[in-house]
Amino acid sequence: GIVEVYDSQGIKLLEGKTDESGEFDFKPPKKDDLEIILLASLGHKNSYILSADELAGIIASEKPQEPESRESEVKEVMQVDLEQIKRIIDISLDEKLKPIMRQLSKAQQKEVSFTEVVGGIGYIFGIMGIILYFASKKKKGEKKNASARD
Template identity: 25%
Template sequence: MHNLRWLGLTLLLLHATAEAHLFKVFAYAEGNTIHGSVYFAGGNAVENAEITVKGKASDKPVSLTSNRKGEFQYSATTPDDYLIQANTGDGHQAEWLIKAEAFSPTATTANPTTPASSDSHSKRFEKSDQQLASLVEQAVAKQIGPLRESLQRNHDRARFSDILGGIGFIFGIAGIALWWRSKQANR
């Protein structure tokens, strides 16, 4: 019985330790800029994490470092699938993939400072529509990106129901072990 208590306590502590060291990276595209952050489950930011950004079409990965808030930025030259890998240097690693579709299609092609050509009234409106669409997409990405990050961080946290489930699992294992031990003692 004494050994069983130690086993239960050890399992409980191991579970808490594993949750505390769950390393995460999150990133999103806003226009042609990738914004991201690195953190441990529970929300603690990771300063000076090594960030590697590699585009599918690019041969050379780019190295970045997270700031004291665990944030980083990268200006993408072209819309591409980008794999973001984060490493704390002490064995914690995480990665995140941003698909090319996440980038604004007009972010690298539309230039709001370029005047519209005067040879056609419809071309002028078409260019204005592209510029407006680009501005709207960038504004929406600016608002939605941080919301998605907040949801992701909240999802990564251990919930009270998760903790109760873990404790119930431990008691279930202990009950099975005690039942088995009483069966063996009766024989």
């Protein structure tokens, strides 16, 4: 598909195509909220807002480390206890899962649509109709039994 990237003012920053596996890599042109739009086949379209905060986290994680800092990091890791490792993993997972959690919360905050309201009212009327139908049959049965006794 075709991928378009816009800044917060709606100015198109770049455009490209996904590869065979559906991925598209690019270096963010500026540190701003970005709207990423995917135009797929058959008119399908989807968009995602990548906030500047998320973008800063992505850029920071992609910066290569200097060889000296890697060696000192390895020495530090050797001296870390199990609780510190757990905390580091938790912090890392929290950072990576922020976008997913944000999307889940947006999905859960979905408002009730008009068709859902009408469908619910129709469902209630349907149940009431069934109840009234059986109630009227029962009353007719009681009237027939009462007139047969007379």
